[in-house]
Every structure is written in C-alpha cells, then in structure tokens.
Amino acid sequence: MSGASPFDILKENSIWEKSASPIWMASSFYLQRNLASNVFPPKLCASESLQVLNSLEKTLLSSPTLKNPSFFQMEELQTEQKEFILEHFLAAIDSQNPECKSGVVIDETGNFLAMINGDDHLSLQYIDSNSKWKDTWKTLTNIEAEIGKHHTFAYSNKFGYLTSLLSNSGTALTVQAFLHLPALIQLDQIDEVLIKELDDEVIASGLTGTDEFIGDIVIIQNRFTLGLTEDHILEEIHKTATKLAHTEKLLRSHLIDSPDALIVDKISRGIGLLKHSFQIETKEALNALSFIKLGIDLKWIDGITDQDINKIFFQIRRGHLLLLQDPTLPKEKLSQKRAEFLQSAIKPISIKV
Amino acid sequence: MSERPLECSQCKRPASVIYSEMVDGNVITTQMCQGCPILKHKLQGTNSNEESPKKEEGLCCSNCHTTLESVLVGEPLGCKECFSVFQDILTEQLFETESISPKLNPNPATPVPTLHIGKSPHIDPKAKTSNRIRDLNESLKKALKKENYEEAAWLRDQINELMEVSDERS
Numbered sequence: 056m057s058g059a060s061p062f063d064i065l066k067e068n069s070i071w072e073k074s075a076s077p078i079w080m081a082s083s084f085y086l087q088r089n090l091a092s093n094v095f096p097p098k099l100c101a102s103e104s105l106q107v108l109n110s111l112e113k114t115l116l117s118s119p120t121l122k123n124p125s126f127f128q129m130e131e132l133q134t135e136q137k138e139f140i141l142e143h144f145l146a147a148i149d150s151q152n153p154e155c156k157s158g159v160v161i162d163e164t165g166n167f168l169a170m171i172n173g174d175d176h177l178s179l180q181y182i183d184s185n186s187k188w189k190d191t192w193k194t195l196t197n198i199e200a201e202i203g204k205h206h207t208f209a210y211s212n213k214f215g216y217l218t219s220l221l222s223n224s225g226t227a228l229t230v231q232a233f234l235h236l237p238a239l240i241q242l243d244q245i246d247e248v249l250i251k252e253l254d255d256e257v258i259a260s261g262l263t264g265t266d267e268f269i270g271d272i273v274i275i276q277n278r279f280t281l282g283l284t285e286d287h288i289l290e291e292i293h294k295t296a297t298k299l300a301h302t303e304k305l306l307r308s309h310l311i312d313s314p315d316a317l318i319v320d321k322i323s324r325g326i327g328l329l330k331h332s333f334q335i336e337t338k339e340a341l342n343a344l345s346f347i348k349l350g351i352d353l354k355w356i357d358g359i360t361d362q363d364i365n366k367i368f369f370q371i372r373r374g375h376l377l378l379l380q381d382p383t384l385p386k387e388k389l390s391q392k393r394a395e396f397l398q399s400a401i402k403p404i405s406i407k408v
Numbered sequence: 409m410s411e412r413p414l415e416c417s418q419c420k421r422p423a424s425v426i427y428s429e430m431v432d433g434n435v436i437t438t439q440m441c442q443g444c445p446i447l448k449h450k451l452q453g454t455n456s457n458e459e460s461p462k463k464e465e466g467l468c469c470s471n472c473h474t475t476l477e478s479v480l481v482g483e484p485l486g487c488k489e490c491f492s493v494f495q496d497i498l499t500e501q502l503f504e505t506e507s508i509s510p511k512l513n514p515n516p517a518t519p520v521p522t523l524h525i526g527k528s529p530h531i532d533p534k535a536k537t538s539n540r541i542r543d544l545n546e547s548l549k550k551a552l553k554k555e556n557y558e559e560a561a562w563l564r565d566q567i568n569e570l571m572e573v574s575d576e577r578s
Contacts, residue, residue, distance in 0.1 A: 091488050094472040098486040151484070174484070208529050209488040214498070215524030217491050219484035221498055222507040224491075226526035255510055281502065282512035284526050286569055 061127055061136055061161060062378045065143050068165025071233075071365035074184045077352040078300045080233045080272070080365065081184040082292075083145070084195050087218050087227040088177045088202070089209040095219040096155050096172045104155040104172050111171045114205045115160040120197045122163040129157045135382055138374025144168045145233075145262070146180055166191075167198075174219050175227075177202070192289060215281060225281030230288055232296035237271035237349040238306035239299075241318060245273070248302055256283070257295045262341075270341035270368065271349075275299065311353055319408050322350040326404060329397045334390035340371050340397060350406065358403035367400050469493045499523070511562040512547075525566070537574045541567055 074080045089095050093107050112126045129137070129150070140159060141148055148170050150157040157172035170178040179199060183191035209217040215225035223229075239245045245268070249259050258278045261268040275296050277288045310318060325346030328339070348364045350356035369375050371393050377384055380392050423439035430436075467476040470493075472486030479485070479494050482501075491498060502508045508523060525540055544567045551560040 089488070094487040095485060097484040098472045098474070203529050210529055211488070211491050211524075212528070213495070213522055213524065214491050215526055215528070217485070217488055219486075221482075221485060221501060222505065225508075225524045228526070279507065279509040281507065281523055282509035282525065284566065284569065286573070287566065 059125065061125075061132070061140050061159070064125060064161055064163065065139070065165050066379070068163075069366045069369050070143065070165060070182050070184050071368060072184075072362050074362065074365050075186045076300070077348065077361045078235055078303050079186070079296060080235055081182055082188060082191070082233070082296075083180060083182045083229075083231040084192055085146070085229040085231070086179045086195060086199055087175045087216070087223055088179070088199065089175045089217055089219070090177075091207045091209045093176065095209075096150060096157070096174065096176060097152050097219050099152060099155045099172065101154045101156060104152075104157070107176055108156050108158055108171050110206070111169075111177060111202075112158060112160065114202050115169055115171075118198055118201050120194060120201060121160075121167060124160050124162040124167075126158055126160050129159065133382075135374050135377040138372075139378050140168070140374075142369060142372045142374045144180055144182065146170070146178075148173060150174075174223075188289075188293060223280055225279075226283065226285050226288060227280055228285055228288055229276055229280065230292045231274050231276040232292055234273045234275060234296060234299055234303070235271055235345065235348060236268070236273050236299065236303045237345050238310060238318070239303050240268055240271045240273075241321060242306065242315070244302075244306070248299065252295055252298050252302075254291075254295075256288075256291050269338050271345040272341075273299070307349075307353060314353075314355075314408055318346075318349070319355070322346040322355065322408075323406060325350075326356075326401065326406060329401050330404075332394040332397070335394045335397065336390055337372055337393070340393060341368065344368060344371075347401065347404065355406060355408045357405050357407060359401065363400075367397070370400075371397065467493065511559060537570050541570050541574070544570070 071080050090107065090111075093099065093103060096104065099107065108128070115121065116124050116126060118124065127136075129148070132140075137148060140161070143165070146168060148157075148159060148168075150173050155172050157170070159171070160169040161167060166182045166184070168178075168180045170180075179195060179202075181191050181195040181198075211217060216227040218224045218227050236245060239248055253259060253275075256278055257275060260266060260274050260276070262272055262274070263269060275292055277283075277292060280288075325343035328335070328343045329347070344364055344367060347356060347359070348361060351359065351361050351364065370379055373389065376389065376393055376396065380396065384392055425440045426437060427440055428435055428437045468474070469486060469490045471489040474483075474486035474490050474494075476494065476497070479490070479497060479501075485491065485494075485498075502523065512523070512525070522543060525544070544563050548560055548563040548567065551557075551563060
C-alpha cells in the first residue's frame with residue numbers, strides 16, 4: 056500500500072468537477088469478472104480470499120494503462136474513508152462475506168476504481184466526465200484485457216461472463232449516464248418524457264437507486280446484461296441519455312426566453328435556504344444546490360461556476376464532509392457543519408432575475 | 409414513474425402470493441412467488457420435501473457445495489461449476505425474473521442457440537463474430553417464420569452491427 060490515503064489521492068479529483076456539460080454530468084462503465092480458478096467471493100474462506108486479493112492486486116498495480124495505481128485493503132480503511140470512496144464513485148464497495156478479505160485499487164486520475172472480492176472477484180469501474188464516452192470505454196476494456204492476460208475469467212458460452220448474482224452475468228456490463236434534469240422534473244414533465252424515451256432495455260433511477268430524483272439527478276442505465284452485445288448496451292444508453300439531455304436543453308432555452316415564475320422562485324428559495332440554514336441534511340442541500348446549478352446555466356446566477364457546484368455536490372456528503380472538515384466530528388454536529396460549509400461556499404453568489 | 413412491482417422476498421421473482429400470519433400477536437406479511445420453497449414450507453410444514461420430493465432434490469455443486477435450495481431462493485452462485493450443475497434451473501430463473509433481454513427470445517419455450525451474444529475471452533474475435541452472426545441468422549429465420557417482425561428487426565440490427573465490426577477488422 057502506498058503512504059497516501061484514498062482521500063489524499065481523490066480529494067483533488069472530484070469527478071463531476073471536471074464535467075464538460077451542465078446536463079450530462081458523467082457516465083460510468085462497470086464490468087464484473089470472476090476468476091475461473093477460485094470459488095466466488097460469497098464462498099471464499101479467509102486464506103483463499105487473501106490469495107485472490109494479492110494476485111489481483113499485483114496484476115492491477117502493474118497495469119500500464121493505470122496512472123500510479125494504489126491498493127488499499129478494506130479492513131485497514133476507516134469507515135469515513137470507505138464512505139468517501141463510495142461517494143466519489145457512487146458505487147457499493149462492501150463485501151457480503153465477513154470472512155472474505157477485500158480491497159480497492161484506485162489511480163491518480165480519480166476516475167478508476169477496482170473492487171477486489173466484493174460480490175465478484177473483480178468489479179472494474181471507469182467514470183467519464185468529459186464526454187469522452189468511446190475513449191473511456193476503450194480504456195476500461197484495455198484494463199480488462201491486460202488482466203485477462205494474467206488470469207482466466209469464469210466464462211461459459213451459454214451464460215457469458217459468470218457472476219455470483221445470476222442477473223449480472225452475460226456481458227456483466229452496467230453503463231450509467233448521470234443527467235441533471237431539473238427543468239423536466241420541476242415542470243412536471245419527467246414522467247411523460249421517461250415513458251416516451253425509455254424502452255424495455257433502459258431504466259431510470261435516482262442517486263439512491265429508487266425513483267426519487269434527489270438533486271434532480273436521473274441515472275439512466277441498462278436493465279439487462281445478458282442477451283445483448285456490449286456495443287448495443289452502450290448505444291442504447293447513449294441514445295436515451297442524448298434524447299433526455301436534448302429535451303432538458305430545449306426546456307432551459309424556453310426558460311431563458313421567458314422565465315417561469317415557479318422556477319425563479321425555487322432558485323431564489325434554494326439560495327435562501329443554503330445561505331441561512333443553521334443545520335441541513337444532505338438531501339435538502341442537494342435539492343437546493345440543484346436549483347443553483349440550473350440558475351447558473353440559465354445565466355441567472357453570478358459568482359460561482361457550474362464546476363464549483365458539482366464539487367459541492369460531493370463535498371456535502373457525509374464521508375467527504377468528515378474528511379474535508381473534521382474526521383472527529385460527532386454525528387449530531389454533522390448537519391450543522393454542512394450548513395456552515397454551504398454558507399461559506401455559496402457566499403459569492405448573486406441572483407440577477 | 410410507476411411503483412416497482414412486488415417482488416418475492418426470497419428470490420426477487422414477481423410476487424404472486426401475499427402470505428400473512430400471526431406471530432406473537434403481530435401480523436407478519438411476506439410476499440412470495442408461486443414456486444417459492446418458503447411458501448411450500450409454510451403451507452406444508454417442515455416435512456414438505458419428504459412428501460413431494462423434487463426430481464433434482466439433493467442437487468449440489470461438488471466444487472463449492474452450493475445447494476439447489478439456495479439457488480432456488482436466489483442466493484449468490486458459488487463458482488463457475490454452479491452454472492453447469494444448475495444450468496436448466498438458472499435458464500428458467502433468468503426468464504422468470506425477466507433478467508434477459510426479451511428481444512433475444514421473448515418466448516421461453518423456444519430454444520435459443522446461446523443466451524450470451526456479447527464478447528468472449530481467449531477466442532479469435534473474427535471466428536466468434538462469424539459464429540454469432542450465424543446464430544443470429546438462425547434466430548432471424550425463426551422470428552420471420554413466426555411473423556415476429558419486431559424481434560426480427562432487432563436481430564437484423566444486431567447482425568448489421570456485427571457485420572460492420574467484422575468489415576472494420578478485415
């Protein structure tokens with residue numbers, strides 16, 4: 056393990072901060088693989104899991120595609136460090152088997168995460184926040200191919216890549232597009248648009264995996280990993296996300312031409328809430344930040360950039376807040392610290408409408 | 409958006425039975441699918457298996473000791489061998505839980521050449537692509553015979569995509 060913590064490596068690499076688009080914030084590509092030579096993590100004993108962990112760690116750390124990769128064993132990470140990684144990658148990193156030794160590999164880009172011995176021996180994730188969809192997918196498949204030179208993946212002609220959860224087998228690929236759709240949501244058009252644009256193969260959810268769109272963020276992802284080619288999955292998600300982003304953009308153009316009183320009011324209230332709260336929960340803060348983010352794109356707000364708001368989206372979450380502010384902060388003081396941080400972060404804001 | 413459909417609390421298949429019972433003065437409600445072994449256990453008692461033995465009863469993966477019962481209740485699979493040992497049951501589960509693209513084969517009764525049509529490791533991509541095109545063409549013929557034009561159109565698109573990839577490689 057390197058001397059730096061995951062926080063040291065990732066804190067300056069907030070994924071959405073680099074986002075090139077105010078609507079399509081990022082895309083995530085997620086591949087699951089198991090080694091043919093070992094039982095899957097839910098059945099691994101401590102010694103065998105350690106052997107798998109060491110072997111995959113060695114391969115990943117020698118990958119020429121990764122930039123200065125670092126390995127961290129899960130049991131050596133503190134709770135808030137685990138939370139920080141989870142929040143950064145918006146991914147689950149826990150193992151269901153308490154005996155199983157697990158770990159993560161991240162690299163300097165802050166866009167790559169490999170979970171070793173989670174649900175499967177290997178979960179590879181690469182996030183694109185620069186609209187370099189094809190390049191990111193290519194990078195991930197290169198990493199997977201490099202690992203494949205040293206290990207044989209569990210595979211069958213009938214079921215494809217084999218995963219511990221049956222429904223993930225086949226391509227074992229999940230593609231997600233993170234879209235910020237406040238105009239569609241606040242103007243009550245989202246249900247209608249989703250019914251029109253989503254087909255059997257694509258599903259939409261919020262940040263918590265339910266149909267509650269916290270922070271007006273809608274995640275579009277593939278429903279099936281089996282029975283489709285990787286290219287088809289990628290194309291379906293790209294096509295759907297493009298259509299939704301286009302519809303949101305059209306609505307925003309209408310709002311610029313003729314401001315809607317409801318939206319102006321919500322943006323103003325959002326600023327008021329963040330500027331004057333004494334304590335605030337994450338969900339409420341994310342919803343208010345969403346309005347400010349919209350206001351920036353509509354050119355109604357000065358003093359802060361879209362990238363700044365994207366960064367704050369992450370910084371107010373529990374793991375980030377604790378590590379950025381004070382790791383020893385007691386739980387009951389967290390919402391107060393969040394409000395304090397937000398007041399200072401959005402201080403330069405002024406509204407023009 | 410519509411609410412999520414009820415799922416069996418054991419295996420995540422669509423729930424078709426809502427079972428309520430009184431336990432210590434409280435009403436406990438459990439959602440289950442029709443073939444749920446837990447439902448059988450609740451209705452017939454602990455000896456239900458002895459009374460109606462299943463053909464595959466006692467089936468167990470010799471490599472990781474995953475049992476048929478655990479597979480039936482949707483617990484994680486233990487190793488590569490499980491996919492061979494429980495092949496038929498897993499195929500059935502995939503269709504029942506709608507975990508496979510309906511465009512590949514909307515009718516579970518119709519045999520399909522393969523469920524996975526994505527990439528594969530350690531196989532010459534050219535040979536694999538041509539095998540896949542051949543398999544998809546077979547499915548296309550069947551779909552046209554059944555006048556299932558939606559499936560046929562999707563299969564044609566998949567074939568065209570693979571043909572393009574194949575042309576780019578050569």
